[in-house]
Amino acid sequence: MKLNRERQLEILNELAIHYPAPVPGNMLGVTNEDVANIAYLNEHGLVEAAFRRNGMGMVLNGFVKITATGMDFLEDDGGLTAIRGVVTIKFHEDALKAIIESKIAGSDLPEEQKSSLIRTVRDLPGETIKHLTTRLVDLGLDNMPKAIQAIHTFLSQNMPIP
Numbered sequence: 001m002k003l004n005r006e007r008q009l010e011i012l013n014e015l016a017i018h019y020p021a022p023v024p025g026n027m028l029g030v031t032n033e034d035v036a037n038i039a040y041l042n043e044h045g046l047v048e049a050a051f052r053r054n055g056m057g058m059v060l061n062g063f064v065k066i067t068a069t070g071m072d073f074l075e076d077d078g079g080l081t082a083i084r085g086v087v088t089i090k091f092h093e094d095a096l097k098a099i100i101e102s103k104i105a106g107s108d109l110p111e112e113q114k115s116s117l118i119r120t121v122r123d124l125p126g127e128t129i130k131h132l133t134t135r136l137v138d139l140g141l142d143n144m145p146k147a148i149q150a151i152h153t154f155l156s157q158n159m160p161i162p
Contacts, residue, residue, distance in 0.1 A: 002033075003036060003037055003040055004033065004037055007033070007034065007037050008037045008040070008041055011028060011034065011037060011038060011041065011047070011064075012041065012046060012047070012066060012070055012073065012074055013074065014028055015028075015047060015064060015065065015066035015070065016066055016070070016071060016074055018066075019065075019066050019071060020065070021065070022048075022063035022064065022065035023063060023064055023065065024062070024063055024064075025038075025049075025060040025062065025063070025064055028064060030060055030064075032056070032057075034060075035051070035057075035058055035059060035060055038060060038064060039051060039058070041070070045067055045069045045070075046066065046067060046069055046070035046073055047064055047065060047066050047067060047070055048064070048065045048067055049061075049063075049064045049065075050062055050063075068080070068081075069081060091133075093126040093129045093130075096129050096133050097121055097122060097124070097129060100121050100129075100132070100133075100136075101118050101121055101122070104117045104118055104121065105118065
C-alpha cells in the first residue's frame with residue numbers, strides 16, 4: 001500500500017477542525033487506502049486510532065483523534081513541540097547553492113575558476129549539495145578556534161555579550 005502525503009494532510013486538517021474531540025472514521029470518509037495512512041500517522045503519534053482485522057485485512061475500529069503532536073505538526077511554528085524540543089533548521093538546496101556560490105564569487109580565485117566552480121555547483125543534485133554542506137560544516141568545526149572567533153565577532157556585533 002502506497003502512502004499518500006496529501007491525503008495524510010487532509011486527514012490531519014479534518015481532525016484538527018474537531019480537536020480535541022475524536023471523529024468517527026466514517027465521518028472522515030475513510031477508504032481502504034486511508035487505513036494505511038491513518039496507521040502511519042498513528043505510529044508517528046500524530047493521531048490516535050484503533051484497528052481490527054477483518055476478512056479484507058485491517059480496518060479502522062471506531063474513532064480517530066488528532067493528538068497535540070499532530071496539532072503542533074500542522075502549526076507553521078511547530079507549536080509547543082518546537083518550543084519545548086529540538087530546533088530543526090532546514091535549508092532548501094537552492095539556498096545552500098546560493099551561499100556556496102557567493103563564497104566562491106567572493107574568493108580570490110581566478111575568474112575562470114570561479115565561473116567554472118559556480119556552474120558546477122548550480123548543476124549539483126540535491127543529495128550532493130547535502131553531502132557537500134555536511135563536509136563544509138565539518139571543515140568549519142575542524143577549525144574551531146577560527147569558528148569561535150567568528151561566533152564571538154558575530155554576537156558582539158549583533159547582541160550584547162555579558
